Amino acid sequence: MITINVNGESQRLDIDPGTPLLWVVRENLGLTGTKFGCGIAQCGACTVHLNGQPIRACVTPVAAADGQSVTTIEGVAGDGDMHPVQEAWIAEQVPQCGYCQSGQIMSAVALLANNPNPDDDAINTAMRGNVCRCGTYPRVRRAIKRAAAAQTAGVQIYQPAAQPEVRNG
Numbered sequence: 001m002i003t004i005n006v007n008g009e010s011q012r013l014d015i016d017p018g019t020p021l022l023w024v025v026r027e028n029l030g031l032t033g034t035k036f037g038c039g040i041a042q043c044g045a046c047t048v049h050l051n052g053q054p055i056r057a058c059v060t061p062v063a064a065a066d067g068q069s070v071t072t073i074e075g076v077a078g079d080g081d082m083h084p085v086q087e088a089w090i091a092e093q094v095p096q097c098g099y100c101q102s103g104q105i106m107s108a109v110a111l112l113a114n115n116p117n118p119d120d121d122a123i124n125t126a127m128r129g130n131v132c133r134c135g136t137y138p139r140v141r142r143a144i145k146r147a148a149a150a151q152t153a154g155v156q157i158y159q160p161a162a163q164p165e166v167r168n169g
């Protein structure tokens, strides 16, 4: 039996310990925001946090997370609506096709947790493992800087618009 805290909830899994964590997250727990990209830890689409550090879930056996804490894109906001990085992503309109973006955000969140004011070199180093076939790298960099500034100032970047009233008929 494997026990993992995922996004703040304890999960007990009767599963082959060699099963990739990515399979567990997506198939067993239904958290499909984390994507399968290359399957060999080269693209970053499957990035989740293990005890706050970004890892590639496609090559991490679930046994490595036994007794540990995993955070996926679904849990990155914590109790809030969005993490400041997610707000900055919207403000900078980062995603194109979107496939790589949850992995990009997970790496960016981990970066800012360790370095609240990263320069271009620090951003490039931290994000090097996240490939974007749509070429959103300049926007990723801008969004990380925007999130860093907002976090430092303690301000919210993005206020979700009020939902329009839906009328029947």
Ligand code: FES
Pocket: 095, 096, 097, 098, 099, 100, 101, 131, 132, 133, 134, 135, 136
């Ligand atoms: Fe399409 Fe990154 S937004 S792969």
